[in-house]
Structure formats: structure tokens, C-alpha cells
Amino acid sequence: MTYRLLYFASLADRAGRAEEQRDSAARTPQELYAEVAAAHGFAFARERLRVAVNGAFVGWDHALADRDEVVFLPPVSGG
């Protein structure tokens, strides 16, 4: 499957990009995060992140579909 990933804040800095298209065998956000964390050297344990698919929060075992937009959200600091 092919996913579109968006990166924000320190994850974007670490990945050296704000987005990427990625062909992956991962079928859940949990599997996909393990893959991109290894590829880009992300320091965050999954427990510290939230994940959104196509603009809505989902669980880590959400079933991903081809062309989904997937975003791993680092701890926020607005306000």
C-alpha cells in the first residue's frame, strides 16, 4: 500500500521533510510508526504520540487503506 505521511515539529526536523509518500507493508499505524521511526531515527516512544488518519484521530490498530494520509502527532505545545 502507499501512504502519504505528514510530519510536524520535531518529527519534521528529524525526518528532514514535512511529508513523504511511502510504500509499506504496514497495515496499522502501530506497524507504520515502527517502520518510519526506524527509518528516520524518531526518538518518541509511541505512547507519547497520537495518530490521525485522513484528518481524524484513530487508534493505533486502525486498519489503514491505500492512499490514506497518516500523521503521527508529537506532544502539542499550543497556547
Place this chain on the structure above:
Amino acid sequence: MTYRLLYFASLADRAGRAEEQRDSAARTPQELYAEVAAAHGFAFARERLRVAVNGAFVGWDHALADRDEVVFLPPVSGG
């Protein structure tokens, strides 16, 4: 002694005036309030009021001086 009394809110309505000069034998605000409450028919028990002399809060047994400005303050309702 002669006192200048100012009246506010419902006390002014009841007294029919905003101020008066009063010759009185009263030597404390407590004595003076008993006198004016009887004269004007004020309904407030003294415990519900505060008293100020010359622009500052004082106790009910404060020693009054000739020409003092005395104000009995009904419960406030600002804000």
C-alpha cells in the same frame, strides 16, 4: 456636636435626602445610627451596615469629633 451625614442608595431614599447636618449628643457611630434610624425609619439592623468617618472605615465605637463626616453604608451591590 455637629455631624455631616451622607446617605446612599435605599438609606437616601428612606431619609428623603442625600445628606444632612445634624446636632447630636451621640459620641460614637453606634449611638448616632440609633438616633438617625429612629428619626428616618431605617430598616437595616446595624449589623448589616458598615460605617465610615471622614472617608475611612471605622468601628462602631469609634470616638466621633465635631464636624466629622459620617456615612452609614448599606450592603453594596456593585459589579
Place this chain on the structure above:
Amino acid sequence: MKRFRLSETAIDVARERGALDHAAAGGYVSFEGWVRDHNDGRAVRRLDYQAYAPLAASEGEAILAEALARFAVREARCIHRVGALAIGDLAVWVGVSADHRDAAFAACRWIIDEVKRRVPIWKNEHYADGESGWLHPDNTPVGELAPGG
């Protein structure tokens, strides 16, 4: 510079807020009391505020000095209207700036509570039925306490 004052004219919040600016302040909390169109089940048309001005000024100033001593805030101000007000008019404004929002919220709330409790200002509501009356702190009419006669 006075931190508390009575005003016979409309309060310009945008202008007053400038007094709270501080480069170290990360949070600003304000309270505005507006004239409501009803109270205790009665329709209100307008109201008047009367103050014992010299004591209101000194008591208000004392409250703001206490607030700066009690809470970790940078600056605090309060302005209270006197005279005739219409529905929707701004009757009282409190503004507080602080490094952190905890202190700003706590101080702003404390100031308006103390102003309502301590400052010699009285509200006279004029009702749609043509009656009017001075209010108690709990917003019930003072008239109820008048003697039977």
C-alpha cells in the same frame, strides 16, 4: 498611577488593556460585567450605579494592592462605571497580567469578588413595569427589608 477608578463615561477596554502589557507576562485574564436584561425573573430596562466616591476609590485601590501581594501577577486594573447604564453596557472591567495563567485567573476572580463585596457602590435597577429598586449583594431588592409602615 491608580489601579482602580470610577468612571462616569464608557470604559474603553482596548485602551485600558495597554496598562497590563509586560514582556514577561504570558497570560492576561479579563472580566467584564455587562448590564443584563433580566434579574430575579424581572425584565430590566436600565440601571444606575451610585458610589461613595472617595471611599470607593481608596477601597478599590486597596483591593488591587492586595491582589498584587497575594498572587504572582505583573499588573492588575479595575474600572467601575457610575451613573446611568443601558442593557449591554459595560459596568465593570478587571484586567490581570501574569507570567502564568493560574495566577492570572485566580487574581482576576478574586478581584471582582472583593470589589463586589467591599467597594461602596450600589445598583438601582429600573424594571420594565416602571418600578425600580436598590439591590442587595444577592441581587434581591432592598425594599423587601423596609419596615411594615
Place this chain on the structure above:
Amino acid sequence: MKRFRLSETAIDVARERGALDHAAAGGYVSFEGWVRDHNDGRAVRRLDYQAYAPLAASEGEAILAEALARFAVREARCIHRVGALAIGDLAVWVGVSADHRDAAFAACRWIIDEVKRRVPIWKNEHYADGESGWLHPDNTPVGELAPGG
């Protein structure tokens, strides 16, 4: 009408406040978050806010809808800046109107806490020493969590 929005330009509080007007509302409480000149002992020169805009908008809107359901308030609004901000700039504004001040204070505080906790917005501080860094919710630099390599 949206109750929450992101803004790439300065927030005009005086204009936004009009949305809170309500003849029955007796109290209005606002919170403003300003850019401070320091954080965690370091001098801050400026900062950037980045947002995941579609999710920030829907999550912010959900927070305001929850606030209107949880508290006895008439109206509530929030605007959060994105992009580059300087010291003293307004970063976030929350405004709440209610019949009584208890609810207005409680709802305003709840909204800013939830926005800071839930809305996908990130702050990048630029320090006087030329370094910069994304912040955690506790305002400590994210960089400290980077792997040893």
C-alpha cells in the same frame, strides 16, 4: 459560524468580542496568551507556531462545543495564531460570555487548558543565543528526547 479558528494574522480582540454579546449575559471572561520574553531561564526572541490545520480546526471546534454543553454559558470563541510571532504578540484568545461569572470563569479556564492539551499546534522558540527548538507541553525542549546518535 465557527467558534474556533486558526489565524495567520493578528487577532483583533475588540472586533472578535462582538460575537459574545448577548442581552442576557452578565459576565464575560477572556484569556489571552502573549509571547513571553523568556522560558525555562532562556531569553526568547521570537517564535513560530505550526499546526496540522484541518485537525486543529476540528479539534478546536469540538472543544468549544463541549464547553457549551458542560457549562452554563451563552457563547464561547477561541482563535489561535500560526506562523511567526514576536515578543508581546497575542498567540491565543479565548472569550466566554455567561449569565453568571462562575460559569464564565470556569469555562474560559477549561477551554484554554483543553486547547493546550489537545489541539495539534506546536511552538518553536528562537532563543537569544541563536538556537531554537520545538517545545513539549511542559515547555521543556523536545531536543532533550532525541536519541544519543
